[in-house]
Amino acid sequence: xxxxxxxxxxxxxxxxxxxxxxxxxxxxxxxxxxxxxxxxxxxxxxxxxxxxxxxxxxxxxxxxxxxxxxxxxxxxxxxxxxxxxxxxxxxxxxxxxxxxxxxxxxxxxxxxxxxxxxxxxxxxxxxxxxxxxxxxxxxxxxxxxxxxxxxxxxxxxxxxxxxxxxxxxxxx
Amino acid sequence: xxxxxxxxxxxxxxxxxxxxxxxxxxxxxxxxxxxxxxxxxxxxxxxxxxxxxxxxxxxxxxxxxxxxxxxxxxxxxxxxxxxxxxxxxxxxxxxxxxxxxxxxxxxxxxxxxxxxxxxxxxxxxxxxxxxxxxxxxxxxxxxxxxxxxxxxxxxxxxxxxxxxxxxxxxxxxxxxxxxxxxxxxxxxxxxxxxxxxxxxxxxxxxxxxxxxxxxxxxxxxxxxxxxxxxxxxxxxxxxxxxxxxxxxxxxxxxxxxxxxxxxxxxxxxxxxx
Numbered sequence: 001x002x003x004x005x006x007x008x009x010x011x012x013x014x015x016x017x018x019x020x021x022x023x024x025x026x027x028x029x030x031x032x033x034x035x036x037x038x039x040x041x042x043x044x045x046x047x048x049x050x051x052x053x054x055x056x057x058x059x060x061x062x063x064x065x066x067x068x069x070x071x072x073x074x075x076x077x078x079x080x081x082x083x084x085x086x087x088x089x090x091x092x093x094x095x096x097x098x099x100x101x102x103x104x105x106x107x108x109x110x111x112x113x114x115x116x117x118x119x120x121x122x123x124x125x126x127x128x129x130x131x132x133x134x135x136x137x138x139x140x141x142x143x144x145x146x147x148x149x150x151x152x153x154x155x156x157x158x159x160x161x162x163x164x165x166x167x168x169x170x171x172x
Numbered sequence: 173x174x175x176x177x178x179x180x181x182x183x184x185x186x187x188x189x190x191x192x193x194x195x196x197x198x199x200x201x202x203x204x205x206x207x208x209x210x211x212x213x214x215x216x217x218x219x220x221x222x223x224x225x226x227x228x229x230x231x232x233x234x235x236x237x238x239x240x241x242x243x244x245x246x247x248x249x250x251x252x253x254x255x256x257x258x259x260x261x262x263x264x265x266x267x268x269x270x271x272x273x274x275x276x277x278x279x280x281x282x283x284x285x286x287x288x289x290x291x292x293x294x295x296x297x298x299x300x301x302x303x304x305x306x307x308x309x310x311x312x313x314x315x316x317x318x319x320x321x322x323x324x325x326x327x328x329x330x331x332x333x334x335x336x337x338x339x340x341x342x343x344x345x346x347x348x349x350x351x352x353x354x355x356x357x358x359x360x361x362x363x364x365x366x367x368x369x370x371x372x373x374x375x376x377x378x379x380x381x382x383x384x385x386x387x388x389x390x391x392x393x394x395x396x397x398x399x400x401x402x403x404x405x406x407x408x409x410x411x412x413x414x415x416x417x418x419x420x421x422x423x424x425x426x427x428x429x430x431x432x433x434x435x436x437x438x439x440x441x442x443x444x445x
Contacts, residue, residue, distance in 0.1 A: 010401075059435065062325035062332075064298070085326050086291055086299040141299045142240050144292045148226035153290050154254060159238050 001120065002031040002095045003172060004043040005164070007140070007161040009085040009152050012051060016155045016164075019043075022097075023169040033095060034075050046072045047091045050079040054091075056081055064137070065130050068121065080121045084134035086141065090133055094172075096120050139163050228403060253345065258375040261436040265376055265387055275385045279409070283393035291391055297340050297398075298324040308408020327402050328444055330428070330436055334363055342397060345391075346371055365395065370410075386410040388422045395424055403428040422434045 007016040022032040031038030050070035057066055075095055078141040082090040096119070119125055143149050143160055157159075188425045232238065240402035264285060272278040302324035327333035338350040356362035378385050388410035406428045413423050 010403075059439060060442070062328050062445070064324065064326060083326070085294045085324075087403055088295075122232055136297065138244065139240060141240070141244055141295050144295055145244070146239050151288055159239075159240050163240055 001027075001097060001172070002033050003168065004031070004033075004039075004047065004093040005136075005168070006047055006091050007136075007155070008048075008051065008089040008091060011152065012048070013152065014044075014162070015088070015153070018161070018164055018168070019166050020165065021172075022172055024172065029162065029169060032097060039075075042075070043077075043093050046075075046077055047079060047093050049168070050081070051089065054081050054083065054089055058087075065133060067126060076120075080126075080133070081128050082130075082137065084137060086138070090136055090140075092129060092133070094120050094125075094129070128171045132167050135167040135171070136164055139167075197436040244296070248300060249260040254371075257371070259391070261372060261387075262375065264390070274380055278382075278385055279389035279392075282358075283396065283408075286390040286393025287394075287400075290394040291401040292397075293341065293344065293384060293394065293396045294401040296327065297336065301325075301340065326405075329439055330363075330404070330432075332445075333399065333402055333404055334365075334426075337395060339396060341394070345394070359427070361428045361430070363428075364436060365422070365424040365426065367391070367424065368421050370420060370422045373420045373422065377443060384412075386412050386422055388424070391422075392424050393425060398426075399426065404432050406432070 001022040003018075003020050003021070003022070006014050009015050010012045011132075019031045021029050023025055023029045031039075035042050049072075054066065056116045057069060060169045064083055064085075066081040066083060068078050069081045071077060077093050080092045080094065082092075083150070084090070090115070132145075139160055141158065143155055144151075149155070184429050265282070268278055268281045268285075272281055319368040325332075327336050334353055338353050342350045344346065350365050351365075351368045354364045354366065357366065367388070370391060372388050372390050373386065376387045378387070392408040392410040396406060399406045399408070406426050408424055408426045411423045411425060415421055
């Protein structure tokens with residue numbers, strides 16, 4: 001599974017971006033999107049399109065964790081969302097590895113279909129993403145508590161990035 | 173900052189940094205930063221870094237603890253010195269006083285200083301309100317020690333938001349709930365939070381010619397920040413309504429925008445709590 005994670009401010013400005021691959025089941029943590037080079041802007045495009053769905057569902061449920069809210073069939077991408085109290089959106093695009101990928105294909109036969117790297121909609125995957133989001137939320141609150149961080153500005157702290165990468169490695 | 177003197181650039185820089193307008197603080201001699209542990213930890217986590225390369229260019233404080241190593245519940249029940257707050261706030265007021273033309277301007281300035289605080293406090297409040305966050309693990313060893321923090325509920329309707337203000341925000345700021353919460357009888361968009369002894373007014377003497385001024389506009393700014401952050405756009409203002417018993421009694425008037433009330437009606441119709 002390949003992941004694209006982005007934090008979006010209430011005014012739809014990206015504050016933090018991260019692309020990574022799965023580290024579960026022998027994954028090497030490198031993202032391999034199906035749409036190749038175009039993934040870099042297509043992922044941004046798909047995630048921003050999903051913001052409309054977020055606005056539809058955010059007033060119906062008081063939960064911060066909104067689960068999978070959208071998908072993009074051409075690349076088999078799923079988008080999960082976590083929304084904080086200040087309407088900052090944590091969006092995670094997750095895309096299972098392509099079967100044609102030789103290295104991943106040889107491994108996938110040994111993995112059950114419910115494991116995190118393969119099945120984007122299984123309860124296990126959902127739980128793993130929820131744990132990931134919760135951990136990022138804690139890091140986000142810590143960033144907010146930094147008196148030198150101004151609301152609405154990109155997060156540039158390398159420690160924050162390191163911690164998010166660590167959370168991704170741990171849960172996804 | 174990018175224009176640091178060449179003599180200060182560390183020669184063993186990674187190649188990716190050499191050409192980029194890197195704004196690392198480590199371009200400066202290490203002797204320039206002599207701070208205490210707490211403030212330097214804040215400095216490091218605020219250091220801008222253009223790339224994810226975690227090379228040795230990042231400066232850690234001597235304890236190697238950044239703001240990300242601190243547990244968010246650690247200072248949950250800790251209290252700050254009232255006199256230091258009074259001193260700091262007095263400076264804020266006199267700073268603003270020197271720069272404003274009228275009372276409205278004065279209150280606007282104080283309001284603007286409180287506003288970002290409210291925006292930031294909202295997420296902290298929700299984090300601490302979540303289940304699992306109440307675990308009193310004081311070890312800041314792993315960031316997963318409080319995993320349930322994200323499960324708190326966001327306020328969707330007016331009443332949960334207002335109770336959040338009076339029963340969660342107020343205890344966080346002043347260690348006590350607000351004295352009362354009322355709805356205006358004339359305007360359904362107006363709510364009032366009443367504080368008999370606002371901390372901000374306690375040590376500030378307002379001159380006679382400015383008796384309209386309420387320095388609690390700072391608290392109103394915090395309230396406005398929380399409401400705005402939660403998606404309830406409003407204007408909050410502080411008004412002196414001193415009585416014989418409570419000379420500093422202050423009413424915080426919160427006037428929500430029309431579209432907030434429209435949404436409130438729609439959510440009520442749909443049965444959203």
